[in-house]
Amino acid sequence: MVNIKLSDDKKAVVILDQSLLPNQVKYISQETPEEMYDAIFHLRVRGAPAIGIYAAYCMAVLAQKEASYKPISGCCGTGVADEVFIENMKRHGEYLKSSRPTAVNLAWAVDRVLMAARVEMQKVRMTGDIRANVGYSRLAEVMREEAIAIHNEDIEMCKAISEFGLSLVKDGDGILTHCNAGPLATSRYGTALGPILLGKERGFEFKVFADETRPLLQGARLTTYELHEAGVDVTLICDNMASMVMKNGWVQACFVGCDRVAANGDTANKIGTSGVAILAKHYGVPFYVLGPTSTIDMDCPTGEDIPIELRDPAEIKEKFYEQPMALEDVKCYNPAFDVTDHELITAIITEKGICRPPFTDSLKAVTEK
Ligand code: MRU
Numbered sequence: 001m002v003n004i005k006l007s008d009d010k011k012a013v014v015i016l017d018q019s020l021l022p023n024q025v026k027y028i029s030q031e032t033p034e035e036m037y038d039a040i041f042h043l044r045v046r047g048a049p050a051i052g053i054y055a056a057y058c059m060a061v062l063a064q065k066e067a068s069y070k071p072i073s074g075c076c077g078t079g080v081a082d083e084v085f086i087e088n089m090k091r092h093g094e095y096l097k098s099s100r101p102t103a104v105n106l107a108w109a110v111d112r113v114l115m116a117a118r119v120e121m122q123k124v125r126m127t128g129d130i131r132a133n134v135g136y137s138r139l140a141e142v143m144r145e146e147a148i149a150i151h152n153e154d155i156e157m158c159k160a161i162s163e164f165g166l167s168l169v170k171d172g173d174g175i176l177t178h179c180n181a182g183p184l185a186t187s188r189y190g191t192a193l194g195p196i197l198l199g200k201e202r203g204f205e206f207k208v209f210a211d212e213t214r215p216l217l218q219g220a221r222l223t224t225y226e227l228h229e230a231g232v233d234v235t236l237i238c239d240n241m242a243s244m245v246m247k248n249g250w251v252q253a254c255f256v257g258c259d260r261v262a263a264n265g266d267t268a269n270k271i272g273t274s275g276v277a278i279l280a281k282h283y284g285v286p287f288y289v290l291g292p293t294s295t296i297d298m299d300c301p302t303g304e305d306i307p308i309e310l311r312d313p314a315e316i317k318e319k320f321y322e323q324p325m326a327l328e329d330v331k332c333y334n335p336a337f338d339v340t341d342h343e344l345i346t347a348i349i350t351e352k353g354i355c356r357p358p359f360t361d362s363l364k365a366v367t368e369k
Contacts, residue, residue, distance in 0.1 A: 003184050004045065004054050004151070010064055010144065013057045017044045018184055022225040033062060033092050040099040040106070043216060047185020048259045048295055049154050052105030055096050056147035059113045062092045063143045067136035081133045082121050089114060089143075101307040102268050102337045103259040104297045109150055116146035154187040157292040157351035162194030164349045165255065165290050169195065171204045173252040176242060176280075178211040179270035180222035181257025181290065191290040191349075192255040193226060200232050208234045209245050213270060215315045215334065239272050246283040254280045258291040258348075265342030265359025266303030271335055277344035286346040293350045296367050303339035311336050 003016045012029040019042060020026050028044065030036045036058040039045050045054045066088055093110040100106060117134075120142045124134045134142075169175065181192035189197050196206050208227055213219035220236055227234040237245060245251055254276055260268045267273075267289050280287040300306055313332030318324045326332070348355040348362075352369045355362035 001183065003050060003187075004057060006057055006060070006144075006147075011061060013054060013061055015039060015045045015054065016184070018046055018222060019044050021184075021221055030058070031061065031065075033058075033095055036062075036096060037099045040096070046218070047181060048103035048105040048257065049158075049186040049191070049292060050184065051100065051103050052109035052294065053147075053151045053154055053187065055106050056109040056113050056150045058096055059089065059093060059110060060140070060144035060147040063089055063113075063117075063136075063140035067140040069136075081136070082139065085136050085139055086114065086117060086121070089117065100309055100336075102309045103295075104300075105259075105292075105294055108294050109147075112150065113143045113146045116142050151187060154292065157294075158183075158186050158189040158191060158194050159198075160351035161191050161290050161292065161349055162189045162198040164351075164354050165192075165195030165288065166199050166202075166204075168286070168288060168347070168349070168354075169199070169206070169253050171199075172206070174207045174209065174245075174250045176209040176211070176245065176251045176254045176276065176285075177223060178219065178239075178242075178254075178256050178273050178276050179213045180218040180226070181255075182223060182226040184222055184226060185257065190226075190257075191292070192257045193223065194290065195255065196227065196232055197230055200230055205233060207250070208232055209242070209251060210234055210236050211239045211242055211272065211276070212236060213272060214239055215319065217320065218270065239275075242276055243279050243283075246279055246285055251283075251285050254285055254287045256287075256289055258289050258295050259337055260300065260306050261289070261291065261296045261348060261363065262300040262302050262306060262339075262342075263296075263298045263360060263363060264302050265345055265348060265355075265357070265363060266306070267340045267342070267345060267348070268303065268306045268308070268337045269340065271338050274338045274340040274344070277340045281344050287340075287344060288347055288349055289340070289345055290349040293352055293367055293369075296350070296363055298364070298367055303341070306337075306339055308338070309336040310334060 182190035
């Protein structure tokens, strides 16, 4: 199932609206920066790698739009026109980045497509004429090519992560997962669900326990949907049942995704993840974080430095209920993510290999590969 793509005329980004799943499979398209911001903010597109791929395509669409405008008169041939283009694109990028602060892939992807345009400008200037312009159309084309590259690379990365992850479990194992880190949140296979889906293709039968993941129910709505469609044995549990499932001895490994991994291994992921890690430690179940190296932020020394998104209290009190489940003026605290202490993590599985403690060394090594 394709979750993100460019429209045929390249004037819009088309996404499968994840906020409507599993009841409705509906594709929607966005052309303006405001529509794009809204799609990320309202989790119509979600999951760290998917947000990155989406943002890269958004930048490509906005660049194409920018290219259809005439450069300001007097700019052309002075090298200034390209700079104006880049400045405008940077502004769009900053706006998109401000939609959700925690997943580093969003900023990473925006910066990467901008960098591709800058490199193209540099190439032209290296020819000797520092006043030469690349031209808006070519810059937009370069940004689109970079967005497509990000998307294609993600497919490869997920496959590699899935292979490494699969090496950590055996046929028949029980696996607990939190939130959704499957194909919908990435490109193909997913990260945390990747080993399960790849294993299924190879005849492995896992027994998966999916936390429903309050308050936005990504586990119930998306993880069970993806696994059930793939024919995997999946059981939905409320978040507060994970402890009992582990105590019963039904889980041999926990697989979760990540939104940002700090240099010391502290990991931000969906709210509730750190609770699962604490339980796993108590019951002696290995706790694995799976994600691409683009989710590792070496500029964040520890989890303390990761910005945590706070969301609308209505998501706790009203959303998904027929009527409000708390008085209107009751205070609510609704962080979208929490940080799992690196000491609770058995290993971090990337497309370049399995990182084990001390993470300061293993993450450094894998990001420099
Ligand atoms: O708020 P969400 O649904 O975007 O949160 C998603 C998660 O926490 C995922 O586990 C994470 O982004 C990894 S997705 C491969």
